[in-house]
Amino acid sequence: MDSFSLPSSGSPPKLSTDDIMTQLRTQLEQAYAEEFLETVRGKCFDKCITKPGSSLSGSESSCISRCIDRYMEATGIIGKALFNQRH
Amino acid sequence: MDPSSMNSPELQNLLAQEKQKAMISEMISKLTSACWDKCITGSPGSKFSSSEANCLTNCAQRYMDMSLIIMKRLQQ
Numbered sequence: 001m002d003s004f005s006l007p008s009s010g011s012p013p014k015l016s017t018d019d020i021m022t023q024l025r026t027q028l029e030q031a032y033a034e035e036f037l038e039t040v041r042g043k044c045f046d047k048c049i050t051k052p053g054s055s056l057s058g059s060e061s062s063c064i065s066r067c068i069d070r071y072m073e074a075t076g077i078i079g080k081a082l083f084n085q086r087h
Numbered sequence: 088m089d090p091s092s093m094n095s096p097e098l099q100n101l102l103a104q105e106k107q108k109a110m111i112s113e114m115i116s117k118l119t120s121a122c123w124d125k126c127i128t129g130s131p132g133s134k135f136s137s138s139e140a141n142c143l144t145n146c147a148q149r150y151m152d153m154s155l156i157i158m159k160r161l162q163q
Contacts, residue, residue, distance in 0.1 A: 017095065017097055017098045017101065020098065021098075021101050021105070024102075024105060025105070028105065028109060032112060032116075035116060036116070039116070039119075039120055043120070043123060044131075047127075047130060047131055048130070048131075063130060063131060066131040066132060066133055067131040069131075069133075070127065070131040070132070070134075070135060071119070071123065071131075073135065074119050074122070074127070074135075074143055075115065075116075075119045077135075077140060077143045077144060077147075078115055078118050078119045078122060078143060078146075078147045079115050080144075081143070081144040081145075081146075081147035081148055082114070082115065082118070082147050082148075082151065
């Protein structure tokens, strides 16, 4: 994530702090959603589509469905593990 | 709402908070990816086995342990 767009025009409107933060959070959420999608696509392709055929088989489709659920679950497990850490 | 200056302390503070949250999100994202590769070796099932779930938890915590060791070592 390297750039955040703010509206640009001939005479830029003054943005309030609220406006800036709202735009930032919206763009961050979008960036995370895209990153998550890209990661899940990669993982589930590796796990589930081992020999690409001329169409998606039923077992490939159910594998993909389970894979998405498990990956979301894994994200939750990792998040919890990081914040239940004892040193 | 007052128009803001990019240098306002309020904005800088809010940005710093968002940066922290972003760094944590990134860490979770990277760790999930790495630990998935280490722990989920077979085809995904309709739930995690307890060994898979434990592996994921262990993976994240051992990563944090390692991180601490590395930091301490680099401070010597």
